[in-house]
Amino acid sequence: MKALLALEDGRTFACKSFTGPGETGGEIVFNTGMSGYQEVLTDPSYRGQIVTMTYPLIGNYGVNHQDVESDRVQVAGFVVREYQDCPSNFRSEQSLAKYLQSQGVLGITDLDTRALTRHLRTVGALRACISTHELDPAALVEKALAVPSMAGCDLxxxxxxxxxxxxxxxxxxxxxxxxxxxxxxxxxxxxxxxxxxxxxxxxxxxxxxxxxxxxxxxxxxxxxxxxxxxxxxxxxxxxxxxxxxxxxxxxxxxxxxxxxxxxxxxxxxxxxxxxxxxxxxxxxxxxxxxxxxxxxxxxxxxxxxxxxxxxxxxxxxxxxxxxxxxxxxxxxxxxxxxxxxxxxxxxxxxxxxxxxxxxxxxxxxxxxxxxxxxxxxxxx
Structure with missing residues (x-):
């Protein structure tokens, strides 16, 4: 399903949703871990943030009930370069897509996460919006600008x-x-x-x-x-x-x-x-x-x-x-x-x-x- 990621500074990234339709906003940040995406998703410190994984292949070992860091997914959205929908691990209990879908969290794939990360390193963390409904870049940038700032916010x-x-x-x-x-x-x-x-x-x-x-x-x-x-x-x-x-x-x-x-x-x-x-x-x-x-x-x-x-x-x-x-x-x-x-x-x-x-x-x-x-x- 087609989706669009828009940053508050006007830059946009065409992408696809691997969790179905939806729209979400938050501060977009990146995580450099090569594994541990389930721990990232459930870490309460990520509340209100859209997380980009810099490691390109995500979802390959699925998810399970043991590796959670809280009682729910905490991130506002999840961004990966290449989503793997066929997990292979003896501890896997379901796919990452089904896990996110069960908690109403939007996940996107098929965008250049390296370019996105380099941009965030240069200009800093930004407010962002992801949508499968609003695919007009200018309109989605306006929605990103309406996301509350992380500074001064009690989360x-x-x-x-x-x-x-x-x-x-x-x-x-x-x-x-x-x-x-x-x-x-x-x-x-x-x-x-x-x-x-x-x-x-x-x-x-x-x-x-x-x-x-x-x-x-x-x-x-x-x-x-x-x-x-x-x-x-x-x-x-x-x-x-x-x-x-x-x-x-x-x-x-x-x-x-x-x-x-x-x-x-x-x-x-x-x-x-x-x-x-x-x-x-x-x-x-x-x-x-x-x-x-x-x-x-x-x-x-x-x-x-x-x-x-x-x-x-x-x-x-x-x-x-x-x-x-x-x-x-x-x-x-x-x-x-x-x-x-x-x-x-x-x-x-x-x-x-x-x-x-x-x-x-x-x-x-x-x-x-x-x-x-x-x-x-x-x-x-």
Whole structure:
């Protein structure tokens, strides 16, 4: 089925839909991973975005129920060079097209994704619109211009769980208490350290890694207050990833600020940015973001280089954290942007990248053990 992709700057790409008729808009970005498209599709950090895969052949291993990072497809649209409709993998349960169709997400193929990616690298991430209904370039460009800007937009509200839940044996488990009524009864009497994980759009594999590190995990909504977290008496606080601009999230920033010296704290991606804002730092929008499984990051404490998986369009201004009580721990070797920091006086550290995504494949998994060691130190 004929389709058209239009960018806000007037450039258009003729293409075809492999999921049937439809129309969608969002900020268009690119991901440089050679695999992992199902994880990309279900990552809440992609909320409101149309994702272009730079690897040309997509769909060849199908999809399954195990490799999801949330309970639904999160992307606004999906762009590939060549869609493969006959998957061949022993874990495949259905085709990518049927998976997207089941959730009403538009997928397009047969366009020059290399040219599109080079354009986005040059001019930066753009608003875009894809349609099988409106094939007039000028008219579709106008629709792209009407898409809300990512900057200043709170996208967390649309992705976080509205009720708390436990993560047990690799799956979410409901709790029989409302957030306002929860106390220490929510935890098992025996088990590992207790971690309250803020859900700003948390990926399932983060929860899997926290559980694998021996933690009991309680996921709390993004709007949970500091008082509500304190009443369950966790041993540690985790700040999750999530979509969009961190600056509009004034409520979570205030909550994090109130919890800074309460328990050891670890943040990933958006959690890193929110912690930076809570400590008086500033954030800004990157030109085209970091999205893929091949970003080199240097650990300034050890001198080691990690191959990391990343997905963010905003970053903490490294100069805004040049304070006596803060230390930059990680930097991106591609552009020298901030990839992690720690506090000298209180038990807090964060990273911008995704250690749970196994890019190296295990270059950054030590961070979950570091979090555990930090909690153990406070109990010593």
């Amino acid at each position: 967390v509200t649309g992705v976080f769980s509205k009720k708390p839940y436990r993560w047990i044996n690799g799956a979410p488990a409901a709790v029989d208490m409302d957030l306002a009524d929860m106390d220490e009864r929510v935890w098992h009497k025996t088990g590992g350290f207790r971690v309250a994980a803020f859900d700003f759009g948390i990926k399932y594999n983060i929860l899997r890694n926290l559980e694998a590190a021996g933690f009991q995990v309680l996921v709390v909504p993004a709007g949970a207050t500091a008082a509500q977290v304190k009443q369950v008496n966790p041993d540690g606080i985790f700040l999750s990833n999530g979509p969009g601009d961190p600056e509009p999230l004034t409520g979570p920033v205030a909550t994090i600020r109130e919890l800074l010296d309460y328990r050891p704290m670890f943040g990933i991606c958006l959690g890193n940015q929110l912690a930076g804002l809570a400590l008086g730092g500033a954030t800004y929008k990157l030109k085209f973001g970091h999205r893929g499984a091949n970003q080199p990051v240097k650990d300034l404490e050890t001198g080691k280089i990690e191959i990391t998986s990343q997905n963010h369009g905003f970053a903490v201004d490294i100069d805004s954290l040049k304070k006596e009580n803060l230390v930059v721990t990680h930097i991106n070797l591609n552009d020298n942007t901030l990839e992690g920091f720690a506090h000298k006086d209180i038990p807090l550290f964060t990273v911008q990248y995704h250690p749970e995504a196994s890019p190296g494949p295990h270059d950054a998994r030590y961070l979950f053990d570091r979090f555990k060691a930090l909690i153990e130190k406070t109990h010593a």
